[in-house]
Amino acid sequence: MFRDRSAAIADNEPITGAGAAVTPDSDGPLILITGHDCGNQLRSWIDGRLQDRACGIIADANRQAVGVAAADLDADGEEELYVHNTDTDGGACRTTDLLLDRIDHNGRQVWCDAFAHSVNADRGNLTAGRSVAAIDRFGTGRYGMVVASSAATTRCYELGDDGEITDMADVVGLDISCEARSLIAAPLVTDRMDLFVGVDDGPNRLFRNDGGHFVDVAADHDVAAPAAATRGATVIDAGNGSFAIAVGSWETANQLFVPTQAGFTDVSPPVFAEPTRVRTLLAADFDNDGRQELFVNVCGGPNRLLAPVVDTEPAHTDDDSTARVGPPAAWESRPLGAATDADGRGTGAVVADLDADGSLELLIVHGDGDAQPLSLYDVPTDNDWLRVRPTTQHGAAARGAVVTLDTDRRRQRRVVDAGSGYLCQSEPVAHFGLGGVTAPVQQPRRLTVRWLDGRERTVADPDPNTTHEIAHPAAE
Numbered sequence: 480m481f482r483d484r485s486a487a488i489a490d491n492e493p494i495t496g497a498g499a500a501v502t503p504d505s506d507g508p509l510i511l512i513t514g515h516d517c518g519n520q521l522r523s524w525i526d527g528r529l530q531d532r533a534c535g536i537i538a539d540a541n542r543q544a545v546g547v548a549a550a551d552l553d554a555d556g557e558e559e560l561y562v563h564n565t566d567t568d569g570g571a572c573r574t575t576d577l578l579l580d581r582i583d584h585n586g587r588q589v590w591c592d593a594f595a596h597s598v599n600a601d602r603g604n605l606t607a608g609r610s611v612a613a614i615d616r617f618g619t620g621r622y623g624m625v626v627a628s629s630a631a632t633t634r635c636y637e638l639g640d641d642g643e644i645t646d647m648a649d650v651v652g653l654d655i656s657c658e659a660r661s662l663i664a665a666p667l668v669t670d671r672m673d674l675f676v677g678v679d680d681g682p683n684r685l686f687r688n689d690g691g692h693f694v695d696v697a698a699d700h701d702v703a704a705p706a707a708a709t710r711g712a713t714v715i716d717a718g719n720g721s722f723a724i725a726v727g728s729w730e731t732a733n734q735l736f737v738p739t740q741a742g743f744t745d746v747s748p749p750v751f752a753e754p755t756r757v758r759t760l761l762a763a764d765f766d767n768d769g770r771q772e773l774f775v776n777v778c779g780g781p782n783r784l785l786a787p788v789v790d791t792e793p794a795h796t797d798d799d800s801t802a803r804v805g806p807p808a809a810w811e812s813r814p815l816g817a818a819t820d821a822d823g824r825g826t827g828a829v830v831a832d833l834d835a836d837g838s839l840e841l842l843i844v845h846g847d848g849d850a851q852p853l854s855l856y857d858v859p860t861d862n863d864w865l866r867v868r869p870t871t872q873h874g875a876a877a878r879g880a881v882v883t884l885d886t887d888r889r890r891q892r893r894v895v896d897a898g899s900g901y902l903c904q905s906e907p908v909a910h911f912g913l914g915g916v917t918a919p920v921q922q923p924r925r926l927t928v929r930w931l932d933g934r935e936r937t938v939a940d941p942d943p944n945t946t947h948e949i950a951h952p953a954a955e
Contacts, residue, residue, distance in 0.1 A: 480766065480784065481818035481841065481856040488522075488853050489530045495846035496853065498610075498827040498902030502549035502558045503868075503876055508831045508906050511537070511560055512844055512853065513544035519562065524833045529842075529855065537590045542566070542574045548904045550613030550622035550897070551875030552638040557581060558875055559593070561624040561636070565607045569630030569658075575603030576626070578636070578644065598643045606631035612662035612898025613878050614672050616651065616691040618932030620871030620951065622878065623647065625674065625898075627659035633676070652693040657681050661712040661900040665879060667722060668700065671931055672879045675702070675724060677709030677900065683726070700742035707731050712900035715762035715771055716892045725773055727757030727900075733775075748810040751775070751785050758847075759828040759901045763839055767862035767912030769891065769921050772813065776828045778847050781821040784813040818856040824849050829899065831906035837864040837944060839910060844903075863913035863920065866946040869895060869928045872953045876907035881929045884911050884941075886921035913943055 485491065497513045504523060511533075512520040518540035521533035542564040549558040562577040578593040594603045608628040614635070615622045626634040633655050635648040648654040653674070661677030668687050676684035682703035686693035697703040702724060711727035717737055724736040724743065732752045736743035751773065759776040766772070775783035788809040818841060827844040834840070838860055845851035865884065869877040878897035883890060893909035913921045926938040928949045941947055 480814055480858055481816040482859060483817035484840070484855045484857055485852065487528050488855055489528045491852045493850035493852050494520075495850050496826060496844035497545040497846060498547050499829045499842060499844050500547040500549050500560065500904040501829055501831045501906040502560065503907065507835065508833055510829065510831070510842065511547050511549075511562070513547050513562060513902070514540070515543045515545060515846060519544055527834075529833065535590065536577065536592050537579055539577065542577075546609050546611040546627070546902045548611040548613050548624060548898050549876075550624065550878055551620065551871065551873060552578070552622055552624065553580070553640075554619075554621040554873045556874035559638075561611050561626070563604070563608055563611050563626055565609070565629075567607050569607050571631075572605045572607050575605055578624075578638070593638065593642060593644060596642050598641060602644050602646075604634055604636075606634070609660050610662045610898065610900070610902050612664040612674070612904070614664040614674060614897065615879055615931050616672065616688065618671060618930065620873050620875065620877070625653065625662055625664065627662050627676065628656070629658055630656070632656050633659055651691065653686065655684060657684070660710050662898045663712050663714060663724065663900055664897040665714050665722065665894045666881055666931070667714070667724065668696065670929070670933065672897070675712060677712045677726060679708045679710070679729065681705060683707070683709055701745075702736050702743050704734060707734065710757050710901050711760035711776065713760040713762045713773075714894055715773060718890075720892070722892070722894060725751075725760050725762065727760045727775060728754065729756055730754050733757060748785070750812045751783070751810065755780055755783075758825050759899065759903055761828055761830055761841070761899060761905070763830045763905075764910060764912035765830075765839055765841065765858045766860050766917060767838060767864045767914070768918035769886075769889070769912045769914045770918075773810075774828065774841065776825040776843060778823075778825050781819045782815055782823070782825070784815045784818075785810045786813045818843075818854075820854060823854065824851055827901065827903040829903050829905045832866065832908070832910070837866070861916045862918065863915040863943045865911045865913060865923055865926075865941060865943050867909040867911075867926065867928065867949060868907070868946060869909070869930070869949045870951060870954065871930070872951045874950075874954060877930055877951065878907050879931050882909035883927045883929070884923060885925040885927075886913070886923055888919065888921045908946070
């Protein structure tokens with residue numbers, strides 16, 4: 480299925496890499512790749528190649544970076560990058576994290592570290608952890624950063640107008656101490672941003688957003704899974720108006736939690752449940768057939784790809800909509816082709832349309848124990864597509880917004896990525912395949928964006944093979 484495009488990665492020397500995050504730039508996606516025991520990279524698509532632009536503080540070869548996420552913390556319309564540095568397995572660290580902000584310096588953009596400002600003296604994060612996720616507690620378009628800690632208390636950093644960074648975890652109910660590994664910030668049990676915390680050696684946590692304060696409801700919703708050793712996690716379209724949670728574990732059974740009226744139910748197919756060494760999970764429509772696949776990034780073994788079995792029944796009408804509802808009836812294993820990567824020491828993975836051709840690239844970061852080059856893959860396809868880029872009240876990427884596409888065959892739903900579970904964060908774009916060659920073509924009928932403050936905007940008959948920029952209603 481996948482072809483290898485790693486030759487397009489310039490200067491692709493082996494590294495002990497960890498995570499990656501994708502943030503918009505003026506000329507396309509910008510990817511920060513964290514290095515553990517080596518410098519970070521900052522890559523973008525230039526002249527047909529994925530080139531490294533990292534320098535100065537963003538390269539930061541003197542620290543050991545793991546998780547990374549992007550979001551607009553200061554409501555200036557541009558995203559900052561939070562880089563979590565971990566030089567020990569748990570507890571206290573010797574080096575602090577970075578909160579990287581782009582500023583104009585003599586007519587050019589440079590990155591500076593907000594933790595280095597005098598107002599933030601002695602406020603740096605000196606606790607070990609893994610993942611980072613962006614969270615907008617109130618739906619104002621101003622985000623904070625949740626940092627999953629190991630043998631220490633989880634952090635929830637917010638940035639004030641004066642540049643002061645404050646850990647709000649104890650105030651908002653996120654001051655938990657556990658072996659947190661993965662984070663998902665998305666509307667999971669409310670219409671606001673809830674938080675799933677995947678935990679190694681203990682029960683997972685699921686925090687419901689009660690007006691900006693968080694309450695753990697994992698046990699009530701049956702996603703605790705105390706016997707699991709959770710690593711990767713992601714959300715995937717459940718097909719019933721909500722999102723399922725896919726959870727990958729380290730040598731224990733994986734789960735696929737589908738929402739029900741009583742909470743969540745594990746419906747993991749055997750091919751996914753089979754234990755392996757999971758790192759990152761990604762849900763994406765790689766072949767643009769109109770169904771999300773589930774990519775399983777494995778450390779030291781072959782990766783996996785699961786796809787829903789496509790029905791061929793005629794579409795039906797539901798509540799004045801031509802959208803099919805209900806989860807897929809079954810899942811099947813798909814051959815990965817070059818992306819099998821059986822010898823890869825996979826750590827992180829992200830998806831983005833790097834070359835602006837309407838299909839997704841898959842970037843895999845390696846480096847668990849062994850230095851390896853980055854890997855880049857895609858799926859050649861002539862299927863149609865539609866992409867949606869919602870923005871906040873301030874003009875930045877609206878991470879956590881829910882995008883619904885009704886076609887003449889079914890309803891597709893996406894949540895704009897605020898944190899892809901383990902170490903990573905994909906591009907802030909809702910990507911929809913529409914078929915046409917390898918699957919029945921879907922005609923777009925209605926596009927709806929719902930922001931975290933409850934505002935909505937609808938576009939009738941959106942054009943296919945187009946990226947739609949949808950601004951928040953308050954931005955006009």
